[in-house]
Amino acid sequence: MDKTIFWLSVLLILSGAAGIFITYGGISRTFEHGMQAVSALLMLMGILMLPGGIFRGGPPSVKPRQGLMLGVAVFAIATGLTFAAVVGYGPFGNLYKRSVEIGEAPITVHVSIIPGSWDPRQTENFVPKNIRVILFVNHTVVWTNNEELDVAHTVTSDGDLFDSGLFGKGESFKYNFGREGVYTYHCVPHPWMRGSVTVERVPDEQVNAILEALGVKQQETSGG
Secondary structure, rough: OOHHHHHHHHHHHHHHHHHHHHHHOOOOOHHHHHHHHHHOOOOOOOOHHHHHHHOOOOOOOOOOOHHHHHHHHHHHHHHHHHHHHHOHHHHHHHHHOOOOOOOOOOOEEEEOOOOOOOOOOOOOOEEEOOEEEEOOOOOOEEEOOOOOOOOOOEEOOOOOOOOOOOOOOOOEEEEEOOOOEEEEEEEEEOOOOEEEEEEOOOHHHHHHHHHHHHHHHOOOOOOO
16 A cells, blocks of 8 residues: 555545535635635545555554544544535535526616726625616616726626626626525625625506506516
C-alpha cells in the first residue's frame, strides 16, 4: 500500500466533496459554477488515484486500530450524507425542488440594472432592489441590463430557483414566479449586486378587484 498516494487521493476526494457542498449549500455564491466544476474534477482525480494507493505494493494490511478508525470514518460520512439527504442540504436540495408552472402575468414588473452596477463602490445596481409582487397580478419580473459599458450580468437565485446566465448590455431576462415566498438573488460575477422579490398571494376576489381597478383584462386564476 502506497500511503502517500492513498492519503493524497483521500485529500482530493474530501476537498472536492467539501467544495461541492459549500456551493450547493449556499455558503459561497461567487463563481459557484466554476467552483463546482473544479471540485468535481478534484473528486474524480482522487477516486481514480485511490485504487493505486490501496493496491500498489500488494494488498493493504489493516491493523485492528486502523480498521476501527476506518469504520468510524465511514460511519460518520454515511451518517452525514444521510442527514443531508433527509433535510435536503447541499446537492440533495435538488431532490426537494418543486417547480410551479405558471403563465405570464397581466402586469410585468421591470427591474433595471443601472449604469455602473459593475463598480463595487456604487451602492445602487438593481433598481428597484427589493420588490413585492402578487400572484396572478404582476408575478412576471423582467431584468434589463442598462449598462453603458459592454458589461454582462446575471440574475441568479440564492436558492437555485432560477439563473439567467450572463446577459449583456441591452439584453433582458424574464422569470414568472409561481409560488409565494421571499426570493433573494445576486449577480455571479458581481456578488455585491443583490436584490429580492417578495411574492404574495391574495384571494381570487382581490386579484380580480385589483385587475379591474387597473383596467386590465381579467384572467382565470389558479395556483399550485
